[in-house]
Amino acid sequence: MASRDEMALMAHLMRRAGFGATREELEARVAVGYEATVEELINPHDHPPIDEDIMSRFMPGFEGSALVVNNGAAWMYRMVNSPRPLEEKMALFLHQLFATGFAKVDNAPELAVQFEMFRRHGFGKFRDLLVELAKNPAMIFWLDNHGNHKGAINENWGRELLELFSMGVGNYSEDDIKEASRAFTGWTIPVKIPQQPLGRFFWSFEFQPEDHDYGEKTFLGHTGAFNGDDIIDIIVKQPATARFLARHLYNFFVADEVQVPAWNITPPNDPDAIDALVEEYNRTDGDIRCILRALFNSDFFKNARFAKVKSPAELVAGTVRMAGNYNGPGPGYTELAMECNYQGQELLNPPSVESWHTGAEWIDGGALVRRVNFSAKLLGDTSLPGVQAMVQHIKAQGSLSPEQLVDQCLAVIGPLEVNDATRGELLEQARQSGDLCWDTEDDSKTSEARIGVLLALVAASRDYQFA
Amino acid sequence: MTTTHKDPVLVVLQMTGANDYLNSVIPYTDPLYYDNRPKVGVPEDQMLPIDKEMAFNPVLAPIKKLYDEGKVALIHGIGYENSPRSHFRSMDIWHTCEPDKIGTEGWAAKVVRDLDPTGENVLKGVNVGQGLPRALALKGVPVTSVSNLESYGILSGVPGVEQEREMLLERFARMYSPAIGTGPTMDYLGQTGRDALKGADVIRAAPAQYQSTIEYADTPISKNLRDVASVYLADLGTQVFYTAYGSFDSHFNQTPMHNQLCTDMSRAITDFFDDLKEHDAGDNLIMMLFTEFGRRVMDNGTGTDHGAGGGAIVIGNNVKGGMYGVYPSLKPEHLTEGDLEPNYDFRGLYSTIIDKWLSLDPVPIVGGKYEQLDLF
Numbered sequence: 001m002a003s004r005d006e007m008a009l010m011a012h013l014m015r016r017a018g019f020g021a022t023r024e025e026l027e028a029r030v031a032v033g034y035e036a037t038v039e040e041l042i043n044p045h046d047h048p049p050i051d052e053d054i055m056s057r058f059m060p061g062f063e064g065s066a067l068v069v070n071n072g073a074a075w076m077y078r079m080v081n082s083p084r085p086l087e088e089k090m091a092l093f094l095h096q097l098f099a100t101g102f103a104k105v106d107n108a109p110e111l112a113v114q115f116e117m118f119r120r121h122g123f124g125k126f127r128d129l130l131v132e133l134a135k136n137p138a139m140i141f142w143l144d145n146h147g148n149h150k151g152a153i154n155e156n157w158g159r160e161l162l163e164l165f166s167m168g169v170g171n172y173s174e175d176d177i178k179e180a181s182r183a184f185t186g187w188t189i190p191v192k193i194p195q196q197p198l199g200r201f202f203w204s205f206e207f208q209p210e211d212h213d214y215g216e217k218t219f220l221g222h223t224g225a226f227n228g229d230d231i232i233d234i235i236v237k238q239p240a241t242a243r244f245l246a247r248h249l250y251n252f253f254v255a256d257e258v259q260v261p262a263w264n265i266t267p268p269n270d271p272d273a274i275d276a277l278v279e280e281y282n283r284t285d286g287d288i289r290c291i292l293r294a295l296f297n298s299d300f301f302k303n304a305r306f307a308k309v310k311s312p313a314e315l316v317a318g319t320v321r322m323a324g325n326y327n328g329p330g331p332g333y334t335e336l337a338m339e340c341n342y343q344g345q346e347l348l349n350p351p352s353v354e355s356w357h358t359g360a361e362w363i364d365g366g367a368l369v370r371r372v373n374f375s376a377k378l379l380g381d382t383s384l385p386g387v388q389a390m391v392q393h394i395k396a397q398g399s400l401s402p403e404q405l406v407d408q409c410l411a412v413i414g415p416l417e418v419n420d421a422t423r424g425e426l427l428e429q430a431r432q433s434g435d436l437c438w439d440t441e442d443d444s445k446t447s448e449a450r451i452g453v454l455l456a457l458v459a460a461s462r463d464y465q466f467a
Numbered sequence: 468m469t470t471t472h473k474d475p476v477l478v479v480l481q482m483t484g485a486n487d488y489l490n491s492v493i494p495y496t497d498p499l500y501y502d503n504r505p506k507v508g509v510p511e512d513q514m515l516p517i518d519k520e521m522a523f524n525p526v527l528a529p530i531k532k533l534y535d536e537g538k539v540a541l542i543h544g545i546g547y548e549n550s551p552r553s554h555f556r557s558m559d560i561w562h563t564c565e566p567d568k569i570g571t572e573g574w575a576a577k578v579v580r581d582l583d584p585t586g587e588n589v590l591k592g593v594n595v596g597q598g599l600p601r602a603l604a605l606k607g608v609p610v611t612s613v614s615n616l617e618s619y620g621i622l623s624g625v626p627g628v629e630q631e632r633e634m635l636l637e638r639f640a641r642m643y644s645p646a647i648g649t650g651p652t653m654d655y656l657g658q659t660g661r662d663a664l665k666g667a668d669v670i671r672a673a674p675a676q677y678q679s680t681i682e683y684a685d686t687p688i689s690k691n692l693r694d695v696a697s698v699y700l701a702d703l704g705t706q707v708f709y710t711a712y713g714s715f716d717s718h719f720n721q722t723p724m725h726n727q728l729c730t731d732m733s734r735a736i737t738d739f740f741d742d743l744k745e746h747d748a749g750d751n752l753i754m755m756l757f758t759e760f761g762r763r764v765m766d767n768g769t770g771t772d773h774g775a776g777g778g779a780i781v782i783g784n785n786v787k788g789g790m791y792g793v794y795p796s797l798k799p800e801h802l803t804e805g806d807l808e809p810n811y812d813f814r815g816l817y818s819t820i821i822d823k824w825l826s827l828d829p830v831p832i833v834g835g836k837y838e839q840l841d842l843f
Contacts, residue, residue: 365662
């Protein structure tokens with residue numbers, strides 16, 4: 001049987017590389033082994049995808065719908081049910097890194113196309129991902145590259161490519177931005193076809209040679225008649241790019257850093273960890289799958305338990321995965337997407353190209369009350385299958401002292417580490433009714449209710465806010 | 468009861484989705500109105516005239532009644548330059564007063580901060596609705612957000628714990644008490660949790676104390692305004708209320724949809740002010756209604772598309788009723804891409820309310836000096 005340490009480590013991996021896992025899943029994965037699980041996660045395309053037929057039967061047209069919330073609901077379905085959890089987690093990471101917002105794009109189906117691109121290219125070379133991004137119609141519209149013309153550049157895409165998507169501020173000049181922008185002239189989307197009378201047409205990437213500036217450019221010390229691909233080739237060889245991507249991966253998968261705009265003036269939490277990821281980037285020519293492998297197998301990852309505040313999507317998907325009330329298709333995914341909105345993360349609609357502020361900035365009074373109530377309501381409800389499984393697991397331990405009961409409750413949600421203030425209150429609560437026993441039917445009823453209350457308190461704790 | 472030394476209160480009612488101001492306050496003697504609105508226009512014989520040029524849509528009859536009592540200010544042509552015609556972006560701009568860059572600090576939250584710089588009263592700003600609007604979001608400013616006053620609270624949905632709730636809330640408070648050496652994020656979470664609990668504790672007293680003979684309708688906007696009234700009448704020190712209603716995004720089949728929204732909203736607003744009157748508490752409160760933009764002048768056959776210039780409404784006993792500003796011209800040569808050209812910056816309205824009603828300095832809140840109105 002899996003030891004508590006093995007379970008805790010696997011739970012940590014699954015919270016970060018996925019959206020958490022039930023006890024049964026963790027036990028099965030521990031049996032397979034940690035490194036083997038990492039391999040499975042970073043090779044999602046070796047495993048069958050989510051059953052899209054079933055998904056589209058129960059949520060017809062949700063994915064790619066014109067409505068933001070329907071797309072959010074479909075994505076929640078994937079986060080909760082995908083047999084490729086890291087594929088969805090990477091899509092979420094890339095949505096936060098390359099934040100493209102409905103507010104301006106005003107075309108949810110094109111955002112769905114972008115997410116599909118993230119799923120397809122999220123485990124390949126960073127170079128290829130950036131090229132795909134540069135050709136992604138939603139991105140072109142979002143950062144105005146359709147308005148970037150030969151002789152009349154629009155710098156929006158060129159600037160954000162360098163500042164937010166690859167190198168970070170302070171590593172290039174204003175001239176580099178202009179030269180990069182020249183190289184991306186003619187990378188555009190054709191004039192949109194009006195929606196009436198035939199309905200919505202998908203946008204598409206088009207290279208328009210007549211609008212492309214074929215002249216010589218000087219970019220980051222290199223000179224040539226560069227096209228957009230050449231610019232990206234130069235970008236991905238910059239040490240700043242390796243470092244910037246490493247820090248983003250660390251911030252998303254390992255531990256909360258300060259907000260991105262402060263990175264050029266604030267050193268990383270763990271410089272050695274960043275160095276290790278940079279080294280892997282350099283060794284593999286920016287192979288994201290290999291960098292993820294190095295990350296998840298590293299000690300700095302394994303030791304970074306509960307070092308991140310859960311994003312709303314992580315909190316919502318993770319909690320329902322544990323509660324087990326959203327296994328498979330059915331109604332209610334729209335409510336999950338709305339719950340993310342209320343907690344401050346409207347999927348498909350990040351507040352700006354700088355994306356959501358993460359870490360402690362996920363939390364404000366309104367968001368915290370929602371997070372607490374959402375989690376406590378589900379995990380305190382012993383009628384839900386996942387919670388009932390927790391009750392049965394605890395019941396199987398037989399009679400328990402209050403201390404043991406608290407330990408068991410923390411073990412089944414996580415296992416979760418809590419601070420002394422939380423543990424003290426849980427103990428007080430458990431001590432109120434003495435030892436837990438299951439001798440009579442009345443005992444069983446009372447014990448189940450007691451476990452429900454304790455689980456609700458655990459879900460309401462500060463500690464539960466961390467992944 | 469004298470209300471002169473009571474703190475001024477602002478209720479913001481956000482008409483989400485872009486209310487069609489052109490079909491709310493209507494230039495009913497302008498033939499261009501009828502030319503542009505063949506399908507979703509209000510027939511001339513149904514208009515509720517204000518003067519020789521402007522009329523209310525009949526579905527706003529209750530607001531017209533308040534107008535006739537001198538309590539309603541109509542602010543024509545409000546908006547800002549280069550209106551983006553995107554709901555989300557435009558709402559962001561109204562929420563943050565940042566039309567040129569992406570802002571994250573809410574103007575109403577800044578008002579709350581300046582009303583209560585030490586953050587002593589976590590109920591200084593109260594949102595009634597789901598989720599916190601960006602207008603009320605600002606790090607370090609505690610704001611209480613209540614989706615349903617009757618059931619509001621921490622741990623409110625946990626099944627089967629009604630008996631134990633009080634005790635569980637005490638446990639919650641202790642779980643969120645300062646925990647030494649656990650780091651700034653844990654501390655911040657603790658403070659936020661304790662503030663939320665304090666807010667919930669106090670605010671729960673409101674519906675218990677509240678009594679009224681006014682029978683509000685069973686609609687979302689009536690329910691929300693009733694919650695506002697009951698918190699306001701409980702004297703908890705709240706000075707900024709925020710609630711949203713909609714969606715007014717009437718691209719399709721506009722007339723029945725817009726009529727229903729306006730009917731429900733007008734009823735809710737008049738019930739709300741009647742309620743305050745019954746409690747002799749109407750003098751120190753105003754309500755500001757805004758929407759992110761107006762709608763396209765020419766209808767699209769069954770509805771209207773996104774426009775630019777819109778209108779705002781301010782209601783209250785101490786508001787100088789009347790029409791403010793110039794209604795934008797409907798002449799084709801004056802339209803921008805088919806839309807009314809805004810001629811009054813919304814930050815001027817905010818400034819007016821912040822300065823003359825709430826007695827705060829508007830400049831740091833709206834980010835500059837803007838033309839104010841003589842509203843009070």
